[in-house]
Amino acid sequence: MKLLIDGREIEALEGETVLQAARRHGIDIPHFCWHEKLSVAGGCRMCLVKVNGLAKLMPACGLAVVPKMRIETQVEDVERARREVMQFLLLNHPVDCGICDKAGECTLQDNEMRYGPSRPRSLEPKRHRRKLYRLSPRISLDNERCILCSRCVRFTREISGSNALGIVQRGVRSMVDRLDDRPFDDPYSDNVIGICPTGALLSTDFLYQSRVWFLEPVRSVCNGCARGCSVNVWRRKRWREPHMPGAATGPRAYRVTAFDNPEINGPWLCNKGFDLHKGMARDRLLQPLVAGRAASWDDALAAARRLLADARNPAALVSSQASNEELDAFRSLLASRFRTYAHEDCVPQPGEVAEDRLLIRADKNPNGFGVNARFGRAAMPEASDHDVVLVWGEVGDRAATRLDGVQVIHLTAFGPAAAAQAAVALPLSTHFERAGTFTNFEGKANMFAPVFDPPPGVRHAADVFRSLAA
């Protein structure tokens, strides 16, 4: 059906609201409490628009489109309403942007800049509320900055289902709070940080680490499970490296946030994904090892080639952390020389959510699908007759016994201690250090871009395969 927004005729879908129709056509109606994936709350009042010339403005977020409806968003009434709503929202807001991490990506700031200024005229001292409250070890809550949009509450009610957050008390005393003394330990808790339109909910891990305008996001994929959610990995802009004395230099992922991928994870991510950069900062294998001792690449490759040449019955465990491109390289260069098995690099850790109805999958690797499609599903049996095994990928604490009496060529990015047990160990890049794709459990491919250069001593798996095949 057709309706008019600011004199422009647009096509709206049955069942849409004015806000949804406007957004689809790139018309900006400011709002705080509305979110694409959450129920309509309609309390912030920022999205009030003029409908069919009537004096009483209506919130666009809950207004169903009707044929020939006439919406105006740029008339004096609406502009005044927006200024006055901003006035109310900022009435008791501390405006401590100077010390608030959200500055630069704050909807409250943005709307004040665009639709204010609201020229504060209250002479009453601002009401003080709880600040720097540890909602959980991961999230800090500031009740002064909160504008009570209820997005976080609705998230725990409608998306994660933990019902861990609520708004208690009445009127101006209302405040976001958790249920009781137990911390907010919902496995999806950190999503509330992103959806919060102010600096009320902040990541404690990221607290005070950097101003956001010094950072840039790089699109990547979480390798924590077979869902393969899209993420943004935030690194310092190249021309904004910190120059303070004693400051750490070198590649650093400051934080990881969700990248809205409607095909796979929508705007959501689980906490393991939010911690992706921590997972990627584990101990690396940074140089080749032969029998546990540091070696040059030439020596290590030569040792590996000798082992393969003399092997009677070689096997290869193929990493499900590998990208599709790396798997293709392995298949074309080396696979024919081995009995290949699928390898599950990572398994659920104690206390980790195995699988749920939202995002989390029991397979804790991003490309099992890619491995199975090329090499089948079979894992290496307990008892086998292989004398040389190429183990591509992490092994954790497992497999050490399985590989007793076998010569292991270990290709890995992580786990230097396990690598030291192998006959030859070759250090690989992580998916943060190259471009590629993973295919998730549904068969959907997802791309990642390089965030950092690989450390000097490591090589890309595809290059290693070429060297071994030569």
Added chain:
Amino acid sequence: MSALTPELRARFDALRARYPAEMRPSLVLPLLHCMQEAKGYVERDDAVLIADYLGVSAMQVVEALEWYSMFERAPQGRYVIKVCRNISCALRGAEALIDDLRRRLGVEVGETTPDGRFTLRTVECLASCGTAPVMQVNETYHERLDATRIEAILGSLA
């Protein structure tokens, strides 16, 4: 309270039986009232018990507990005196009565006398404007008040 006592559960069951099955969540307020009658006040843990009994989220019951004015969150005096301070009672001298009560009881609004007998509160309109000024002591309305009547009422409460 860490678990529902059998008699509380029986009272809950009786209240639940009054409502059609589809309306089970409606029991939140009746059960909070019931809990308050049993215990004198209601804590968040009690709200969790109610939530478990009803199969609604604990947060929903906690939100209700802290939003409605009538639920006491901590032990109160044996008699909770609630004086209306809204417009019609104000026009008929509520303020002077509140001051009188503060003096008599030796407490500020919101406080309880040291002997645990009386808690003094001010409340909003009790729908008794025609017989203002008015106060409610526990459930009972006391209307057409003046200093003399208040003295008599307080004296009659052990």
Added chain:
Amino acid sequence: MSDGLVFLNHEIGPQSHTLAAYRARGGYAGLEKALATLAPADVEREVKDSGLQGRGGAGFSVGAKWGFVNKKSPVVYLCCNADEGEPGTFKDRWILEHSPHQLVEGILLAAYALAVRHALVYIRGEFDLPYRRLVAALDEARAAGLVGERILGTAFACDIIVHRGAGAYVCGEESSLLNSLEGKKGFPRSKPPFPAVKGLYQRPTVINNVETLATVPWIVANGGARYAALGAKKSPGTRLFGLSGHVMRPGIYERPTGYPLRKLIDEDGGGVLGGRPLKAVIPGGSSTPVLTAAEVETLALDVESLGKAGSMMGSGGIIVIAEGTCMVRLLQVLTRFYAHESCGQCSPCREGTDWLNRVLERVLAGKGVPADLATLRDVPAAIMGRTVCALGDAASMPVLSFVKKFGAEFEHYVAHGRSMYDGRLTVAGTR
């Protein structure tokens, strides 16, 4: 029951609330007539013909509201709004205490018309005697076969559940009442959808005030046309007006709509307390704009006249204010109330009601500044029409009207740091 009075047509005594007394004065005749001779649609038509407007405060046409309901829905709910909380209003309490069966009969008739199997009475949590009288009346009614299965031996069945609120003025707003009934905080809902379409548990629901429903038996027994002939033409019937404040004989007075306000105060009410001149009247509960004595000189108590005078019929709670009262202090009694009762859901009301109250507290403490007068005009204008429910408007109208009509007092308080009237709220020499 046919003398043009719906409620105060009998001597009120200590037994008036009982089933026997109610029956003796013609009670349940309407229900008997309806179940024996009328179809549900006939009952609805009588109510429509009566022109009855909701008595809770909004004054919406009852016939129209009932008409919105799809009676063929599998479940239709009826909620009686007994959450009387509008300051100055005490008529529903009167009905519950003195004639609860009249309400029960009204609920049953409405349930019959609307195909309702379960009706709920949402009653003030603070009410004690009214609650007990209602529960006792329902026990009597059940025992007499008037409530439950096979009412009066017919196929009509209806159960009435009494549900206590827990202290929140906003729950008198019908969509807030629904959320409260569903076991949640009383946050009002955005409309549309309206309750008649999607209400309690998303079922079609009619919410009517106590006085509204308690009027239905008279309408059914005597006919809608006869009700429409009472009182003012466009807003017919009688109303239970509540007189309170600076008046000699405060209380409930049933009068036809269109009755002169000054007559109610001066003759029926015995005049202003202490013989003082009248200063102001709030005509329909605290949320209605205040009127000066001059403005009510010839004012009739009907919807149109009150509208023309710049105020509203509201809940019929008439608050009388004598000369010598400090309007600045009196306004702060109200701003404190609205700030306390704001549910907190939407930003203009949540922040604005608190702001207004804090300004007035500061003015009363002698620390007002001239800019405050503009604030007291502009903030209500920023709240009105921008909120999820009418509480925002209800909080704004007293501020706007008090400052507009008694601006000199506010200016004086700001300029001198004290009241023009020594901060008086009471009439000297009285309680």
